[in-house]
Amino acid sequence: MPLDDSLRANALQLLYTLQANLQANTPTNPAGDDEDQELVMAIVPLFQQHLQEAQQQGREQGREEGQRLILESFLQVRFGDLDPLTLTFLRPISALPTAEFTMLLVQLSMLPIAQTDRQQVQNLLAESVLSNRFSASAQVEQRPVNLIPDLLALSPENLSLLLSELPQLSLEDLMARLSERST
Numbered sequence: 001m002p003l004d005d006s007l008r009a010n011a012l013q014l015l016y017t018l019q020a021n022l023q024a025n026t027p028t029n030p031a032g033d034d035e036d037q038e039l040v041m042a043i044v045p046l047f048q049q050h051l052q053e054a055q056q057q058g059r060e061q062g063r064e065e066g067q068r069l070i071l072e073s074f075l076q077v078r079f080g081d082l083d084p085l086t087l088t089f090l091r092p093i094s095a096l097p098t099a100e101f102t103m104l105l106v107q108l109s110m111l112p113i114a115q116t117d118r119q120q121v122q123n124l125l126a127e128s129v130l131s132n133r134f135s136a137s138a139q140v141e142q143r144p145v146n147l148i149p150d151l152l153a154l155s156p157e158n159l160s161l162l163l164s165e166l167p168q169l170s171l172e173d174l175m176a177r178l179s180e181r182s183t
Helices: 006-028 034-079 084-087 090-094 096-110 115-133 142-151 156-168 171-182
Strands: none
Touching: 006 034, 006 096, 006 142, 034 090, 034 096, 034 171, 084 090, 090 096, 090 115, 090 156, 096 115, 096 171, 115 142, 115 156, 142 156, 142 171
């Protein structure tokens, strides 16, 4: 089963429970069952691997949540109350690698604080999300400027939905979705 399959996680949990039961019952059976021992020995590494993966996933989620809180706090302190469109970008921005996230904070800190310049904040957030998603595509360098106005023209609800689907979309799919929603 794939590593991120929930059935795999459930199966490993059940196997771990079985292993614990077998170990608990082994002293009552001094002769021991070689098959039971082999099963116990096979389960341990699988469960340890699953536990390590879960810990890594927890650390990653914690890092992303920390970055989201830092970004939200930074934007509120710097620009005041955040509009729904800006808030929509917080989750995908928090998934940026640490170096890119730090560069974005530096860029945001250089923007003017004036109320009329919030569009620049949204443009920068949108550009960061698109660049992060399509960084492998050489075409993306010229297209974000074209895509950003259409992206920012979406309602916060539609933008949130599109951003949640973004990891599965190709650049062409994204362009098609934006052109559909703008007509």
